[in-house]
Amino acid sequence: MDHIVDTMPGRTDQTRVPNGQEFIRATRKSARAAGITLFDINDPRQGIVHVVSPELGIALPGLTLVCPDSHTGTIGGLGALAWGIGSTEAEHALATQTLIVRRPRQTRVRFDGSLRLGVTAKDLILHLIGRYGADGGAGSAIEFAGEAIRQLPVEGRLTLCNMAVEFGAWTGIVAPDDSTIEYVRGRPYAPEGTAWDSAITAWGALKTDETAHFDAEIAVEVGGLAPQVSWGTSLQHIAATDGVVPSLDEAEDRHAKEAMERAQQYMGLTPGQRLRDVPINAAFIGSCTNARLSDLREAAGVLKGRKVSSGIRALCVPGSSTVKRAAEAEGLDTVFRDAGFEWRESGCSLCFYAGGEGFKPGDRVISSTNRNFEGRQGPGTRTHLASPVTVAASAILGHIGSVADLR
Amino acid sequence: MTNDGVFRGIAAPLLRINIDTDAIIPSREMKHVSKSGLAQGLFANWRYLNPGARDPNPDFVLNQAPFDRASILLAGANFGCGSSREHAVWALREWGIRAIIAPSFGSIFASNCLNNGLLPVRLDEDSVEVIAASVMEDPLGNQVTVDLGSRSIHFADRTWYFEIGEREQQMLLRGLSPIALTLESADLIDEFEAGDAKRRPWAIR
Numbered sequence: 001m002d003h004i005v006d007t008m009p010g011r012t013d014q015t016r017v018p019n020g021q022e023f024i025r026a027t028r029k030s031a032r033a034a035g036i037t038l039f040d041i042n043d044p045r046q047g048i049v050h051v052v053s054p055e056l057g058i059a060l061p062g063l064t065l066v067c068p069d070s071h072t073g074t075i076g077g078l079g080a081l082a083w084g085i086g087s088t089e090a091e092h093a094l095a096t097q098t099l100i101v102r103r104p105r106q107t108r109v110r111f112d113g114s115l116r117l118g119v120t121a122k123d124l125i126l127h128l129i130g131r132y133g134a135d136g137g138a139g140s141a142i143e144f145a146g147e148a149i150r151q152l153p154v155e156g157r158l159t160l161c162n163m164a165v166e167f168g169a170w171t172g173i174v175a176p177d178d179s180t181i182e183y184v185r186g187r188p189y190a191p192e193g194t195a196w197d198s199a200i201t202a203w204g205a206l207k208t209d210e211t212a213h214f215d216a217e218i219a220v221e222v223g224g225l226a227p228q229v230s231w232g233t234s235l236q237h238i239a240a241t242d243g244v245v246p247s248l249d250e251a252e253d254r255h256a257k258e259a260m261e262r263a264q265q266y267m268g269l270t271p272g273q274r275l276r277d278v279p280i281n282a283a284f285i286g287s288c289t290n291a292r293l294s295d296l297r298e299a300a301g302v303l304k305g306r307k308v309s310s311g312i313r314a315l316c317v318p319g320s321s322t323v324k325r326a327a328e329a330e331g332l333d334t335v336f337r338d339a340g341f342e343w344r345e346s347g348c349s350l351c352f353y354a355g356g357e358g359f360k361p362g363d364r365v366i367s368s369t370n371r372n373f374e375g376r377q378g379p380g381t382r383t384h385l386a387s388p389v390t391v392a393a394s395a396i397l398g399h400i401g402s403v404a405d406l407r
Numbered sequence: 408m409t410n411d412g413v414f415r416g417i418a419a420p421l422l423r424i425n426i427d428t429d430a431i432i433p434s435r436e437m438k439h440v441s442k443s444g445l446a447q448g449l450f451a452n453w454r455y456l457n458p459g460a461r462d463p464n465p466d467f468v469l470n471q472a473p474f475d476r477a478s479i480l481l482a483g484a485n486f487g488c489g490s491s492r493e494h495a496v497w498a499l500r501e502w503g504i505r506a507i508i509a510p511s512f513g514s515i516f517a518s519n520c521l522n523n524g525l526l527p528v529r530l531d532e533d534s535v536e537v538i539a540a541s542v543m544e545d546p547l548g549n550q551v552t553v554d555l556g557s558r559s560i561h562f563a564d565r566t567w568y569f570e571i572g573e574r575e576q577q578m579l580l581r582g583l584s585p586i587a588l589t590l591e592s593a594d595l596i597d598e599f600e601a602g603d604a605k606r607r608p609w610a611i612r
């Protein structure tokens with residue numbers, strides 16, 4: 001249970017999403033009838049599907065996974081082949097254990113160099129989409145490779161692959177390595193004993209041949225990369241936090257220009273405006289992109305001993321109940337609360353608006369989520385996407401800004 | 408569509424790029440656990456001045472005659488990107504759209520279309536614009552013909568060919584159920600699964 005549940009403390013089946021209760025009950029009933037384990041509202045394993053499946057060891061390297069949600073590619077961060085499907089395809093997969101898929105185009109994106117301190121997987125993917133466009137991945141399976149990826153912890157790889165779909169990709173994938181194996185080891189559903197031994201042998205073979213041919217290759221040097229933020233309503237509307245809202249002349253064609261113009265109107269921004277001068281009135285840390293334990297730790301590191309700027313509504317919604325408990329065990333909830341954040345139960349929450357809880361028209365939210373579409377977080381709400389550390393820093397500053405601006 | 412897969416209809420131009428499924432149907436419009444009743448919510452944010460009260464926005468193309476009877480949509484690149492919600496396709500279908508012509512589509516959206524008898528036609532941007540320009544001049548006179556059998560579109564005196572997989576083409580033409588079609592190969596699936604359980608004991612639980 002993720003999209004439909006409320007995340008207020010003390011929640012029940014009653015959700016603010018219209019007809020949500022009907023949906024929850026129907027799901028529960030169908031799961032029981034079909035003998036499917038449901039991580040229900042009060043189950044300690046409950047959470048956002050793309051957070052839960054890796055953390056429980058249900059998703060493993062080398063598996064093929066589908067789920068009727070567009071961010072299923074997240075699991076590619078473990079080296080699984082995973083992609084989002086529609087509900088008719090989900091029915092087909094359940095009924096036949098198969099899906100017929102045309103071999104996608106294959107693209108390799110190499111991130112060379114090492115990330116600077118305070119620059120994260122989220123900044124990598126925002127930068128990539130900003131530079132090559134929201135359909136730059138054009139239906140392909142993308143392997144993320146290179147030095148920066150090898151250095152990236154598994155949770156960062158999940159963040160990266162989570163947003164491959166925002167790049168227009170069919171899915172994203174990272175070859176499993178020792179960090180992947182260490183990540184999976186000992187998780188509740190992970191293989192054990194001899195099955196574990198044969199698993200790690202099999203996973204060791206999951207890498208691209210040196211002679212492999214890709215339909216397209218992209219190389220990005222990341223050493224100089226600064227924290228990124230979205231300024232508009234498409235994922236290709238990206239700039240550095242110390243950058244400016246671009247001029248319409250920078251658009252590559254007429255359509256992109258029109259889209260930029262609409263976006264600037266919707267976002268209430270003007271070309272040339274410095275993003276650092278843009279005040280925010282809400283901050284959201286949550287979602288399948290950036291609400292794992294490492295994300296909360298990094299954000300808490302920024303928030304510790306500081307306070308959210310006055311007039312800002314700030315929320316933290318852990319990606320799963322498991323993440324929430326682990327964070328509480330480390331005292332992160334206290335850091336968030338002391339800084340002025342609400343501390344919620346796990347779920348999709350304000351990552352998207354479905355007629356239930358949402359931000360208000362005109363609200364300007366800095367958000368660790370993955371989509372900045374018009375109305376995504378509430379009718380008329382303006383979303384700026386960024387990493388959890390940048391969200392935390394902006395919440396303290398009261399305007400868009402990075403950790404470096406705090407000093 | 409006739410039995411030979413040919414139909415002719417009014418084409419409505421909506422040439423924005425990156426039209427996502429949230430725009431095609433906002434989440435709040437997906438109220439029930441059902442595939443029907445969604446046409447009302449189609450493009451709700453753009454189609455109504457006030458989504459609550461449902462006052463039509465006269466500037467939105469699908470509110471303008473004769474585009475309010477369109478069966479073909481001309482769209483910008485990356486149409487249907489974003490959320491996997493199949494409701495986007497159900498809403499378009501129920502409203503009356505039978506084919507969408509665009510330079511590219513969100514990949515889940517394109518599969519969802521094919522599973523619901525909606526034809527996604529990929530056509531280069533210049534051609535989409537040529538069609539859109541003539542359609543704007545005379546929507547009734549300049550109708551578009553889609554011929555699924557020969558995988559082509561006819562417009563004025565021009566013909567364009569588009570790609571569609573053999574299986575998908577047959578599914579649409581003959582109205583076949585994808586599950587029934589796959590289960591014709593049930594033996595192969597069983598055989599694979601038995602072998603896989605031996606090859607990858609760690610993958611099965």
Ligand code: SF4
Pocket residue numbers: 002003048069071286287288289347348351352369370
């Ligand atoms: S957290 Fe947001 S993006 Fe992720 S599954 Fe939920 S609604 Fe979708």
